[in-house]
Amino acid sequence: MPTRHITPDYDGGPLITVIGESLMDIIDDPRRGTCSRQAHPGGSPLNVAVGTARLGLPTSLVTHYGDDAYGLMIEKHLQSNGVVPVRGGDASTSTATATLGRDGAATYAFDITWDLNGAALPALAAVEASIHVHTGSIAAILSPGDAAVRSLIDAARSHATVSFDPNCRPGISPDVAAARDRVEAFVAASDIVKASDEDLSRLYPDRTPEESLAAWLELGPAVVALTRGAHGPVLLNRQGRVELPGETVNVADTVGAGDSFMAALISGLSQSDLLGAAARPRLVALTSADLRSLAGYANRAAAITCSRPGANPPGMVELGALAPPLPV
DSSP: OOOOOOOTTOOSSOSEEEESOOEEEEEEOGGGGGGOEEEEEEOHHHHHHHHHHHTTOOEEEEEOOOSSHHHHHHHHHHHHTTEEEEEOOOSOOEEEEEEEOTTSOEEEEEEOOOOOTTOHHHHHHHHHTOSEEEEEGGGGTSTTHHHHHHHHHHHHTTTSEEEEEOOOOTTTOOOHHHHHHHHHHHHHTOSEEEEEHHHHHHHOTTSOHHHHHHHHHHTSOSEEEEEOGGGOOEEEETTEEEEOOOOOOOOSOOTTHHHHHHHHHHHHHHHTTOOSGGGHHHHHTOOHHHHHHHHHHHHHHHHHHHTSSSSOOOOHHHHOOOOOOOOO
């Protein structure tokens, strides 16, 4: 795969647009005693946007947050990481409370509003200026904003590649059948799809995550990825399957690990000149060696994030550039 270098002084508009929720992650970690609760900007799409920006890709985030203290924290976080916000809606900032278990794994409770009202034109402008658009999580499921997200994805398809991560939250979408239908529609509209084993077990409890991943591949994406925590990722395309073990790391927590994986996957594809509608034929033709290289790159990004508290994805200095494809 040829290498493409994106420089920090790129001035052609946002190269990547991420569409989705911003919220405050309130992390409750009983292991910390009296200082157990901490608040950090979060949300899966926000985390992906920060991840791609830290990896050198000019990034915009079409999102919602309020004119309140939490919203100000989110805006400062985006600006400090070089993410350009495109903000709609007029409700207060959403929150997600993550309670950590002894192993660092998180369970969530949400107070969420998702609406892009008032941002239709700047959101469309951001999408039209981008060669890749990513979405997923609550933004693809929760009304009234979900319809706007789908319209933006449809507008992107003619010129941009699309990625999707369902990042399922039962507390947001308890109707599994409805969530499954909505997710499959986004899968069919995407070129790259990533899901966790937990996502796929929730959506398809009667089959294995890998069986569900293979079924998604038949809906149209070029590449589908499965993350399995410490067991490592699996990537599939029409040429084959690649599986890697999880990297050994001292886990602080797992918050944002999947988002870092997704951001690094997008970065790896960008470095290989595989983003944008014109790249679709080459994206479909990736070899197993290409998939292995991409999987390893994204796997390292997730491991770095797990090694420190909160959703804190690596930058290019830490992660480095994508290595050449490894032999199978």
